Amino acid sequence: MDQTTINFIFVGASFALYFAIAVWARAGSTSEFYAAGRGVNPVVNGMATAADWMSAASFISMAGLIAFVGYNNSSFLMGWTGGYVLMAMLLAPYLRKFGKYTVPEFVGDRYYSQTARIVAVICLIVISTTYVIGQMTGAGVAFSRFLEVDNTTGLIIASLVVAFYAVMGGMKGITYTQVAQYIVLIIAYTIPAIFISLQLTGNPIPGLGLFSSMAPGNAGGVEAGVPLLATLNELLDDLGFNEYTTGSSPLNMALFTLSLMIGTAGLPHVIIRFFTVPRVADARWSAGWALVFIALLYLTAPAVGAMARLNIITTMWPEGVESEAIAQEDLPDWFQTWEVTGLLGVEDLNGDGRIQYYNDASPEGQAFAEANGLEGNELVTFNRDILVLANPEIAQLPGWVIGLIAAGGLAAALSTAAGLLLAISSAISHDLIKSVINPGISEKGELLAARLSMIVAIILATLLALNPPGFAAQTVALAFGLAAASLFPTLMMGIFYKRMNSAGAIAGMLAGLISTLLYLFLFLGWFFIPGTATLDSSQYLFGIPPASFGPVGALLNFVVAYLVSNATDEPPQEIQDLVESVRIPRGAGGAVDH
Amino acid sequence: MAEKPANNNEYWAANIRLVTICLVIWALASFGFAILLRPLISGIAVGGTDLGFWFAQQGSILVFLVLIFFYAWRMNSLDKQFGVDEE
DSSP: OOHHHHHHHHHHHHHHHHHHHHHHTOOOSHHHHHHGGGOOOHHHHHHHHHHHHOOHIIIIIHHHHHHTTOGGGHHHHHHHHHHHHHIIIIIHHHHHHHTOSOHHHHHHHHTTOHHHHHHHHHHHHHHHHHHHHHHHHHHHHHHHHHSOOOHHHHHHHHHHHHHHHHHHHHHHHHHHHHHHHHHHHHHHHHHHHHHHHHHHHSOSSHHHHTTSBOOTTOSTTOOTTSBHHHHHHHHHHHTTOOOTTOOOOHHHHHHHHHHHHHHHHTOHHHHGGGGGSSSHHHHHHHHHHHHHHHHHHHTTHHHHHHHHHHHHHHHHSTTOTTSOOEEGGGOOHHHHHHHHHTSEEOOOTTOSSEEOOOOTTSHHHHHHHHHHTOOSOSOOEEOTTHHHHHHHHHTTOOHHHHHHHHHHHHHHHHHHHHHHHHHHHHIIIIIIIIIIIOTTOOHHHHHHHHHHHHHHHHHHHHHHHHSOOSOHHHHHHHHHHHIIIIIHHHHHHHHHOTTOOHHHHHHHHHHHHHHHHHHHHHHHOGGGOTTOOSSOGGGOGGGOOGGGOHHHHHHHHHHHHHHHHHHSOOOOHHHHHHHHHHHSOTTOTTOOOO | OOSOHHHHHHHHHHHHHHHHHHHHHHHIIIIIIIIITGGGGTTSEETTEEHHHHIIIIIHHHHHHHHHHHHHHHHHHHHHHTTOSOO
16 A cells, blocks of 8 residues: 555545544534533643644644744743643633633723723634634645645635634534544654654653663764763764754743743633633642643654754764765665655755755855765755654654654644634624624524634635735744734733723733734834844844744833723723622532533 | 632632742752852762753753652641642
């Protein structure tokens, strides 16, 4: 059986499973559509949250981000997990107690203002739409690589699959499909990692293997008994790369980590997952379970990164860096598979029939080249995104593992896309249609409106992914920046600062929103149109890069909100009572059901 | 809901204390040991590198996990202690 057939079987089987779940978990009421009827077990919700949260970026890109940078990119590991501590202690249980369906609804009720609610809806839609484009694009790429259909067809298939189970099941269908998707993606991610860790270090747990010593019998002239990270550092040193474990500018790293943490805590599609559990106590446990399931991947990812980097070097220098590099005709098969995609490329610059991989941009690398007669790094292209996808091939694992990776990558992209689409459609049907446009709408009408908004959101996301606006990378910074600067502080103050009033909250939200947008546009181009940036990186305020601006925007939000709120009247008594009631769990069971 | 305001205030103060302690540990494990204080603990060797690197790629995540479960367990018992738990 050829590889494409195997991939089809794995992907097809996983899709059949999602369809079956969708039919079984149809939503019959708005409560089921928006919050899965609030009957989800906390462990199950934790698993669904993990799939909801771990996107194509976590599954496909993160290990590569760490592999090619090393220590400095630990920010992604800490940032994308540390945000859960904030969410678990500062937001999730209270918002569950509040007992409504959407994040803007809390903002609107707590600040007794439709304006506040609409500003929150705008933030939510900008955040979720930019985020969903990346998921659809990721799904399209996975389709075209593994199933050999073209990108557009792949994207359309992916949209139809999501449309089927998300429109039919709403939050209920999405929750149980996400559980299945989590299982698929975690197996796909860890199996190759376990094999590679065993091969290199003899330790079956990748997170422990990362700090173990090299096992005997590895290629590349590496010595058994020397720690893996020391081996990697030495090889990188020899080839003129930065050491793997050495960092630079700790302050920047801390700020970037903080911006990812606050951004994570403020992402509406993750927050609404905590509305599905029966009780406040369950929301607390559920956040812990979510992090358990996320950590299974996040503790493995750094090992995957370091081990893949080591494997690449020892593949290119099979006898060690002091000997000859690999001959072009000896390159392993996976090189050919990936060269076709253009994501991997070699070029014999000095015409010696061998492919030398080193860092031609550093003085050490240039000295190495001079001593060995090299004319530039000959591994000319190595897209970091192929690292996880090619991992089973690099480790020479059987074909079914590759099929599993295909299904896993799609599961990661689709589960996140579905969660985002639900956040968008519920904001439209519940916060705009039901609350602003047509308050008299019946339950049945609202359910229909929710389904129709979902379909429109899917069509829009597909169109945007087909013609990506060419700023995909910047939009991630935008999503996290806005979540950190606008939603997180507003939600937090709504719970922890009883004196916060409507004027303060709106002024704060706008201050965070506008300052963050302005900073991003000034340095990355107006509306991200290339070439329209007003300022360049030498003019960063206090040297803060745009991707790290979130905490500054959040601080502005807090300060402006505090000042404006204290200059205006305190919120009415019933709002202060609302805050009191959100703070204590008692009474959540009989929560408000419109 | 808010029948016993004094009691509720004490409950809330206890919650704030607990959150503060947890967030100090949260910051210490990530921004502290893994980033800013890494040079201070660089003498402690772990698997070919130093303890700070371990915190950055493994330890901080494990600390986060313990913190969330500890918080959930403490809060759920505080709920009962102050009589504000869900029946």
